[in-house]
Amino acid sequence: MDRPTFAAAINCMDGRTIIPATEWIKQHLKVDCVDMITEPGMIGAFAAQDERLLHSVKRMLQISLRAHATRTVVLVAHFDCVGNPVPKEKQLQQLSRSIQILRSWEFPEIERIIGIWLNEQFQAELIEDHRLRETQDS
Numbered sequence: 001m002d003r004p005t006f007a008a009a010i011n012c013m014d015g016r017t018i019i020p021a022t023e024w025i026k027q028h029l030k031v032d033c034v035d036m037i038t039e040p041g042m043i044g045a046f047a048a049q050d051e052r053l054l055h056s057v058k059r060m061l062q063i064s065l066r067a068h069a070t071r072t073v074v075l076v077a078h079f080d081c082v083g084n085p086v087p088k089e090k091q092l093q094q095l096s097r098s099i100q101i102l103r104s105w106e107f108p109e110i111e112r113i114i115g116i117w118l119n120e121q122f123q124a125e126l127i128e129d130h131r132l133r134e135t136q137d138s
């Protein structure tokens, strides 16, 4: 049997986001599983470069990249975030900033970074899609 394929998500801990984010990622990236790295108001704290959080996310991401051969990382922002109660426009700026921070870590394993927004119906909308290098199947 083939080994399952993985992507990683950097997401809020909000329980409304977990299944929609996982389903979207599995469908769009054609992976079997999603390693979910969560924190309340993740994108706000990430963009603000909270040292403790960045250290912790980096450590979890390394495990996903190395043990599960993750090649795509998806950052998730969402409607009605209690941990990051700012308007959508501000959250999308934070999402963009978070993607820049993630890129600056220069993990050689990461081939693609995606930003999504979960709207009022908790449906995923693609916001940013960065291909850092050619993927093997493209």
Ligand SMILES: [Zn+2]
Binding pocket: 012, 013, 014, 040, 041, 042, 078, 080, 081, 082, 083, 084
């Ligand atoms: Zn949230």
